[in-house]
Amino acid sequence: MKTYIPFIISLFSITLFSQTTKAQVDQGAIDATEAYFTAKMCDDYETLINLTLPDLIEQAGGRERMRSALSKIHDNQRAKGILLQEFKIKEEIEQAKTKSETHVLIPTLTVSKVPGGKVTAESYLIAVGTEGNSKWYVVETSSLNEYNIHKVIANWDNSIVLPFKKSPVFKEDK
Template sequence: MLKTQLSTILFVLLLSFTAKGQIESNIINAAHAYARAQINSDVEAILNFTHPGLIEQAGGREEMKKTWQKIYDNQQSKGIRLQEFRVKEPIQHTRSSGEIHALVPVVTTSKVPGGQLITETNLIAVSEEGNDRWYFLETTSIDERNVTKVLEKWDGSLILPFKKAPVFKEDKK
């Protein structure tokens, strides 16, 4: 009897760790696809990773597309180009009202006039439980006070890290 209970407990723990690993693997794969879209300024692909709540707040898909395009055009006109978008670990995640929320630490490197700008930040990854589709929110303008305006089901169990100032590396002459 004790052996059966112990086996059952070990099996449940194994399933739990496997599910956790699968979620993190799915997030990382989606984050890499999001990174490629960002580096290539692929607005259509970025829209597919943009949280529906943000699209709705922007006035719909076409309005959000215009917003993303303006951002890229503005950056290009200023000589700013994203060079690298690297996903770091560990990824923290939680379940909240039928959604999975995760904090995904990333490091971006942008070419700017006179050098490079290296930024450590976090993305919030969101998926409905049982769904492999992930949406990402940049945390540059999101904090604990306003996160629920975008993510209604955010329960606060994940703490948004403090924002770090970007680091400028001057080009060598």
């Protein structure tokens, strides 16, 4: 029995370490997602740009063009009476390690005020951890599928399956 004790202690330590590491990754991804939604609600374009993958910023023509595009999108939404009011990160987080990145699929629930009511939407974000997960980026999946995701996240390896998109639910004001 004594020969098994070091083995059991090692196994317990490895399990505890991997759970701690997963929790740290999850927390980094959750922190980035919370910062992303807070920035969207506050029209904080600088934070949104800092949470955008560098390749996407380059594809947009640089930081200034990205800032301009974000401003136009938000102005257009405001002009239509669309305002993000709240968000919630759901529990079923899934992650995968690929090449030098960590990909975390984060289910979210958002509530937006729209003319005549509110829209509740269930969707997913992908948090991309780089530099040993010290830097996180956030990618919306609304226009992504298994065929075009590699154009946005070059190191995506399909080990996480993108869920089917759900239609938003409109609830009329009373």
